[in-house]
Amino acid sequence: xxxLRVDKARLWDSLMTHxxxxxxxxxxxxxxxxxxxxxxxxxxxxxxxxxxxxxVAVDALGNMFATYAGTDNDLLPVALGSHLDxxxxxxKFDGVLGVLAGLExxxxxxxxxxxxxxxxTVINWTSEEGSRFVPSMAAxxxxxxxxxxxxxxxxxxxxxxxxIEALRDIGYEGAEPVGDRKFAAFLELHIEQGxxxxxxxxxxxxxxxxxxxxxxxxxIRGRESHxxxxxxxxxxxxxxAFTRIAAAxxxxxxxxxxxxxxxxxxxxxxESHSTIPNTVEFTLDLRHPKADVLADLIATYEAAAxxxxxxxxxxxxxxxxxxxxxxxxxxxxxAVRDAVKTCGYSAMELVSGAGHDAVYVxxxxxxxxxxxxxxxxxxxxxxxxxxxxxxxxxxxxLLQAALTLADxxxxxx
Ligand SMILES: [Zn+2]
Numbered sequence: 001x002x003x004l005r006v007d008k009a010r011l012w013d014s015l016m017t018h019x020x021x022x023x024x025x026x027x028x029x030x031x032x033x034x035x036x037x038x039x040x041x042x043x044x045x046x047x048x049x050x051x052x053x054x055x056v057a058v059d060a061l062g063n064m065f066a067t068y069a070g071t072d073n074d075l076l077p078v079a080l081g082s083h084l085d086x087x088x089x090x091x092k093f094d095g096v097l098g099v100l101a102g103l104e105x106x107x108x109x110x111x112x113x114x115x116x117x118x119x120x121t122v123i124n125w126t127s128e129e130g131s132r133f134v135p136s137m138a139a140x141x142x143x144x145x146x147x148x149x150x151x152x153x154x155x156x157x158x159x160x161x162x163x164i165e166a167l168r169d170i171g172y173e174g175a176e177p178v179g180d181r182k183f184a185a186f187l188e189l190h191i192e193q194g195x196x197x198x199x200x201x202x203x204x205x206x207x208x209x210x211x212x213x214x215x216x217x218x219x220i221r222g223r224e225s226h227x228x229x230x231x232x233x234x235x236x237x238x239x240x241a242f243t244r245i246a247a248a249x250x251x252x253x254x255x256x257x258x259x260x261x262x263x264x265x266x267x268x269x270x271e272s273h274s275t276i277p278n279t280v281e282f283t284l285d286l287r288h289p290k291a292d293v294l295a296d297l298i299a300t301y302e303a304a305a306x307x308x309x310x311x312x313x314x315x316x317x318x319x320x321x322x323x324x325x326x327x328x329x330x331x332x333x334x335a336v337r338d339a340v341k342t343c344g345y346s347a348m349e350l351v352s353g354a355g356h357d358a359v360y361v362x363x364x365x366x367x368x369x370x371x372x373x374x375x376x377x378x379x380x381x382x383x384x385x386x387x388x389x390x391x392x393x394x395x396x397x398l399l400q401a402a403l404t405l406a407d408x409x410x411x412x413x
Contacts, residue, residue, distance in 0.1 A: 001114065001403050002342055002400070004108060004109075004112060004114070004399060004400075004403070005108070005343075005396050005399070006101075006104045006105065006107075006108050006392060006395040006396055006399055007104065007107070007108065007111075008388055008389070008391070008392040009388075010104065010107065011100065011101065011104040011388075011391055011392060011395055012388040012391060012392075014048070014100050014103065014104065015092060015093070015096060015097065015100055015391065016092075017044075018041060018044060018045070018084075018096055018100060019092040019096070021037055021040045021041045021044065022035075022037035022038075022040075022041065022086065024089070024382060026089075026382045027382040027383075028089050028090060028091060028092075028381065028382025028384075029086045029090045029091060029092055029382075030086065030087075030088050030089065030090065031084070031085055031086045031090070032085060032086065032087070032088055032129070032131055032132040033085040033126060033127035033128075033129060033131075033132050033133055033138075033166075034062070034085075034126070034127065034132065034133070034163070034166035034167055034169070034170055034172075035132070035166075035170070036170060038084065038085050038170060039170030039171065039172065041084045041085075042062075042064060042084060042124065042170070042172060045064070045066075045084060045099060045100075045103070045124060046064065046066070048103055049066035049103065049106075049122065052068060052103075052106055052107060052110045053068070053069075053110075054066040054067055054068045054106065054122070055067045055069075057174065057176060057181070058172055058173075058174030058176065059139075059143075059174045059176040059177065059178045059180075059181065060149070060173060060174055060175065060176060060177060060178050061126050061138070061139040061142055061143075061149075061152060061163075061167065061173075061178050062126040062127075062139060062167045062170075062172035062173065062174065063123065063124070063125055063126050063139050063140070063143060063174075063178065064123065064124040064126075064172075065079075065121050065122075065123055065181060066103075066106075066121065066122045066123075067119050067120070067121045067122075068106045068109065068110070068115075068119060068120045068121075068122075069115065069119050070115055070116050070117050070118045070119040070120070070406065071115050071116070071117050072117050072118065073119055075117065075118045075119075075184065076118065076182055076183055076184035077118055077119035077120060077121040077183055077184065078116070078118050078119075078120055078121070078183065078184055078185050078186075078187070078402055078405045078406045079120075079121045079122075079123050079183040079185065079186040079187070079365075080098070080101070080102035080105060080120065080121070080122050080123070080186075080187050080188075080189075080398060080402055081098055081099050081102050081121075081122050081123030081124060081125065081186075081188065081357075082095045082096070082097065082098025082099050082102075082123075082124075082125065082128070082188050082189065082190055082356075082357060083095035083096075083098075083099065083124060083125045083126070083127075083128035083129070083357060084096055084099055084124045085126070085127055085128055085129050086129060087129050087131050087380045088131055088132075089380070089381065089382065090129070090379075090380055090381070090382075090384070091378075091379060091380070091381055091382060091383070091384020091385070092384060093191045093372075093374065093379075093384055093385075093386050093391075094190070094191055094193065094379050094380065094384060095128055095129075095190070097189060097190065097191060097372065097386070097391060097394065098188050098189040098190050099122065099123070099124050101189045101391070101394060101395035101398050102120075102122035102123070102189075102398065103122050104395050104399075105120065105122075105395065105398055105399045105402055106120055106122060108399060116402070116403060116406035116407060117406055117407045118184055118405075118406040118407070118408075119406075120402060120406060121183065123186075125137070125139050125140040125143075125357040126138065126139035126167075126172075127139055127163070128140070128356075128357055132157045132158075133155045133156070133157055133163050133166075134155070134320065135147065135155075135320065135321050136321070136355055137355055137356065137357050137359065137360050138152070138155065138163070139152075139178065140357035140360045140361055141360045142178045142179065143178050143179050143360070143361065143364070144179070144360040144361055144362075144363045144364045145179065145363065145364065146360050146363070149178060152164070179364075182365070183365050184365075184366070184405065184408070184411050185329070185331075185332050185335075185365065185366045185367065185368075185405045185411050186332075186358060186361045186362075186365050186366070186367045187332065187335075187336070187358075187367070187368055187369070187370065187398060187401055187402060187405070188356060188357060188358040188361075188367070188368075188369045188370070189369070189370045189371075189372065189394045189395065189397075189398045190356055190358075190369060190370075190371060190372070191371065191372050191373075191374040191379060191384070191386060192205055192350075192371040192372065192373055192374055192377065193353070193354050193374065193377065193379040193380075194353055194354075194377045195376060195377030196348075196350060196377075197348065197350075197371060197372075197373035198373040198374070198375065198376070198377065200348050201346060202345075202346050202347050202348040202373065203345040203346050203347065203372075203373070203389070203390060203393040204340055204345045204346070204347040204370060204371070204372065204393050204394060204397050205347065205348060205349070205350050205370065205371030205372070205373070206333065206336050206337055206340060206347055206348070206349045206350075206370065207328065207333075207336075207349075207350060207351070207352050207368065207369035207370065207371055208327065208328055208333055208349050208350070208351060209289075209325070209326045209327040209328050209351050209352070210323065210325075210326040210328075210351060210352040210355075210356070210358075210359045210362075211258075211260075211287050211288055211289040211294075211325065211351055211352065211353060212287065212288055212289070212290065212291040212294040212323065212324055212325040212326075213285075213286070213287045213294075213321070213322060213323045213355060214284075214285075214286045214287070214294060214298060214319060214321075214322045215283070215284075215285055215319065215320055215321035215322065216283065216284040216285075216286075216317050216318060216319045216320065217281060217282075217283055217284075217317075217318045217320060218245075218281070218282055218283075218284050218305075218315065218316070218317050218318075219279060219280075219281045219315070219316045219318075220238040220241045220242055220245075220279065220280045220281075220308070220313055220314070220315050221238060221278060221279050221313065221314040221315075222235075222236035222237055222238035222240075222241065222276070222277070222278060222279070222280075222312075222313055223235070223236035223237075223276070223278060224270070224275060224276060224277065224278035225275075225276045226274070226275065226276070227273070227274045227275060227276055228274065230276060235276055236311070236312050236313065237276045237277070238268075238277055238278070238279060238280040238313060239268065239276075239277060239280055241280070241308040241311070241313045241315070242266070242280045242282060244304060244307075244308065245301065245304040245305055245308060246263060248300060248301070248303070248304035249261045249284075249286075249297070249300060249301055249304065252296075252297060252300040253286075253297065256288070256293060256296075256297065258288055258289055258293075259286075259287070259288050259293065259297055260285070260286065260287040260288065260353065261284075261285070261286055261297065262283075262285040263282050263283060263284060263285075264283050264285060265282060265283040266280065266281075266282045267280070267281045267282070268280055269281075284301060284317070286298060286301070287353065289325060289351045290325055291324055291325040294325075301317070302317075305317070321355075323355060323359055323360075326359060326362055328358075328362055328367055328368040328369065329362065329366035329367055329368060329411070329412075329413070330412075331366060331405070331408070331411050331412055332366050332367055332368035332401070332405065332411070333368045335368070335401040335404040335405050336368050336370055336397060336401045338400070338401070338404060339396075339397040339398075339399075339400030339401040339404065340397055342400045343393070343396045343397060343400060345393050345396075345397065350371065352369060352371075356369065366411045366412070366413055368401070370394055370397050370398055370401070371394075372386055372390045372391060372393065372394035373386065373390055374386050374390075
C-alpha cells in the first residue's frame with residue numbers, strides 16, 4: 001500500500017465545504033466550541049463518516065470517535081484526528097485539517113477497497129481552542145486525565161452557560177465515559193501556526209515533541225489614587241510594577257534561545273483614565289522546549305515580583321495551565337519519518353510551540369504529530385492559509401504513517 005495516495009481535490013473540497021459552517025464575511029470562521037455552528041460542523045463530519053460505513057460514537061464530553069473497521073477488530077484502533085472548533089475569529093484549517101485529513105485517509109482506503117489490520121478511528125476532540133470555555137484542549141485533557149469530569153462540570157462561558165449544558169443543547173452529550181476508549185496510537189496533523197516550515201521550504205513537519213509551557217494569571221494590587229494629585233514618588237501604582245516585571249521577563253526571554261514570553265491580556269481596575277488603578281491583572285505565558293530553562297524563566301518572573309512586593313505591592317500568580325517538556329512516541333515519530341520518505345516530501349523536524357490535543361493524549365497513548373506549513377505562520381485569523389498541495393502532503397504522510405501503525409503487531413509505549 002506504499003503507493004496509495006489521498007485525493008487532493010476531494011480533501012480540498014471537503015475543507016472548503018466544511019468552512020461554510022460559521023463562515024464570517026472577512027473569510028474567517030467563527031465556530032466556537034459547543035455553539036450551534038459547532039453542532040452543524042459535527043453533524044456534517046458525522047454524515048461524511050457514516051457514508052463510509054464508519055461507526056460514530058460520542059463520549060460524555062462530546063468527543064467524537066468515527067471508526068472504520070479493520071480486519072482484526074480485537075486489536076486497538078489507530079486514531080487520527082484533531083478538533084473542529086475554532087477561535088471566534090479563526091481560520092479554515094486550524095484543527096479542521098487534522099480531522100478532515102483523517103477522514104480523507106479512510107475515504108482513500110474505502111475507495112481502494114482496502115482494510116487495515118487494526119481499525120482506524122477518526123477523532124474530533126471537543127473544545128480545543130479554549131476561547132469560549134477555559135481551559136484549552138479541554139476534552140482531550142479529561143480523556144488523558146489532566147482534568148477531571150468534576151472540573152469539567154464547573155466550566156462555564158462568559159455568559160454563565162455550563163460546558164455540559166452547552167453540550168446537551170447541541171445534542172452531543174454521549175453516554176460513554178471519557179477516557180474509556182483506548183487506542184494503539186494517535187496521530188494529529190495540524191497546521192504549524194508558526195513561520196518555520198515555510199521559511200525553510202519544507203512541505204511537512206515531523207513533530208518530535210512539544211515544549212514545556214506555563215500559563216498564568218498574575219494579579220498585582222497597589223493603591224488607587226487620583227492621577228492629578230498624587231506625586232509620582234507617593235504612588236503604589238500596579239501598572240508601574242507590571243511594566244518592571246514585564247521588562248525583566250522580556251530581557252530574559254530575549255536573551256534565552258527558543259524562549260517564549262507573552263502577555264496577551266491586561267486588565268486594570270477601575271478602568272478610568274484619571275485614576276491610578278488599584279489592581280492590574282495580566283496573563284503570563286511562558287514556554288521553552290526544555291523544562292529546566294522554563295523553570296529559569298519562571299524564576300526570573302518570581303524575582304521581579306519579589307522586588308515589587310518589597311515596595312509594598314501584593315502579587316499573586318495563579319497557574320491555570322501547564323504542560324511539561326514532551327517527547328513523542330518513538331515508534332509513532334518513526335512511522336511519520338518513514339511516511340515522509342515513502343512520499344518523497346521535503347521535511348524538517350521540529351518541536352511544537354503550541355498546545356495541541358496530541359500534547360495531552362501522548363500521556364496515555366503512543367502519539368506523534370505532523371505539521372503542515374501555513375502562510376506567514378498566521379493562525380487564529382481569517383488570513384490563515386495553506387495550499388491544496390500542502391494539505392495533500394500532510395494528509396499523504398498521515399495516510400502512510402497510519403498504514404504502518406495499523407499493521408503493527410505492537411506499538412511500544
Ligand atoms: Zn488547533
